[in-house]
Amino acid sequence: MKSPIAIVGMACQYPDAKSPIELWENVLAQRQSFRQIPPQRLNLADYFSPNSTTPDRTYSTQASVIEGYEFDRIAFRVPKSTFESADLAHWLALDIAAKALSDAGFPQGEGLPHDMTGVLLGNTLTGEFSRANVMRLRWPYIKRIVEAELIKKDWTEVQINNFLADLEIQYKSPFPEIGEETLAGGLSNTIAGRICNYFNLKGGGYTLDGACSSSLLAVANACSSLVAGDLDVALAGGVDLSLDPFELIGFAKTGALAPEEMRVYDIHSAGFLPGEGCGFIVLMRYEDALAQNRKIYAIIHGWGISSDGNGGITRPEVEGQLLSLNRAYRKAGFPPHTVAYFEGHGTGTNVG
Numbered sequence: 001m002k003s004p005i006a007i008v009g010m011a012c013q014y015p016d017a018k019s020p021i022e023l024w025e026n027v028l029a030q031r032q033s034f035r036q037i038p039p040q041r042l043n044l045a046d047y048f049s050p051n052s053t054t055p056d057r058t059y060s061t062q063a064s065v066i067e068g069y070e071f072d073r074i075a076f077r078v079p080k081s082t083f084e085s086a087d088l089a090h091w092l093a094l095d096i097a098a099k100a101l102s103d104a105g106f107p108q109g110e111g112l113p114h115d116m117t118g119v120l121l122g123n124t125l126t127g128e129f130s131r132a133n134v135m136r137l138r139w140p141y142i143k144r145i146v147e148a149e150l151i152k153k154d155w156t157e158v159q160i161n162n163f164l165a166d167l168e169i170q171y172k173s174p175f176p177e178i179g180e181e182t183l184a185g186g187l188s189n190t191i192a193g194r195i196c197n198y199f200n201l202k203g204g205g206y207t208l209d210g211a212c213s214s215s216l217l218a219v220a221n222a223c224s225s226l227v228a229g230d231l232d233v234a235l236a237g238g239v240d241l242s243l244d245p246f247e248l249i250g251f252a253k254t255g256a257l258a259p260e261e262m263r264v265y266d267i268h269s270a271g272f273l274p275g276e277g278c279g280f281i282v283l284m285r286y287e288d289a290l291a292q293n294r295k296i297y298a299i300i301h302g303w304g305i306s307s308d309g310n311g312g313i314t315r316p317e318v319e320g321q322l323l324s325l326n327r328a329y330r331k332a333g334f335p336p337h338t339v340a341y342f343e344g345h346g347t348g349t350n351v352g
Helices: 020-028 080-085 088-103 128-152 157-172 189-199 214-228 245-254 286-291 318-332
Strands: 005-013 034-036 062-064 117-122 205-208 233-240 277-285 298-300
Touching: 005 020, 005 088, 005 214, 005 286, 088 128, 088 189, 088 233, 088 277, 117 189, 117 214, 128 157, 128 245, 189 205, 205 214, 214 233, 214 277, 277 286
Parallel strands: 117 205, 117 233
Antiparallel strands: 005 277, 005 298, 034 062, 233 277
């Protein structure tokens, strides 16, 4: 490898951790941030059942939830209509990206090589808020179902029309009208694009979706772009705000959610508990960081990417994981036994 990669800036927003320092302190203190999912995020009366076979229900009630976060749209000069048209994942990512750049010595993007700075972001399914807003467009279906039932009950046409008119107002009221910015605000690819737009970055911005590995894929691809000379500075990270029925019930039906406590790397592991958050790091080639006298948090020497071939579509395979590890160590130039500290993907499942 031509040059190692330096991490010169960091920022994050996670449950009970508004900075990397707070996150690390929580790790050292072994603090857990799992709690009962608040009703404003998921009404458990509607979606919980202790019986895992009950249709359209989840047997898990716990999650790690960000509380009290507000995006300062005034500081970012975001019009109210634009803010309401986009999923909160867009704004959380922009906020944390700005903090990471500031931490790296590029406040508001000042001093960046704009033509050679890119954004690589890990994300899956954008976020729960834009998915919920699409419900507004399902009104015609709801109307037909309700109308058919009212006809069976011998309601008059006038009664039905009056009732449906009131119901439509009630049904649509939580969801903003669909406008010219709605589509862009509901796409995952525009999360990275929005960051590029705000900071006038022209090195490329795109979103990667590799499920649980998405943010690490962003880091690996960013490092490759820096080594290749395609970028001089890279923002790499991930954002996930998806604690809605689609994901929670979907995971429950695969048996992946822990019914109670999450037991990572434990013989009694029975699943994971979901969470949310956002994190970004700013990357540069090591020699460039030294030349510019940037503070350096850590150095990345190697990275590896693999897939499981014809193994299980959602089940991790040992062979595929070893392949990526071997590729990373080969690129780094040193063997695993020389490494003193490891972190892993703690799925809390028997195969993970």
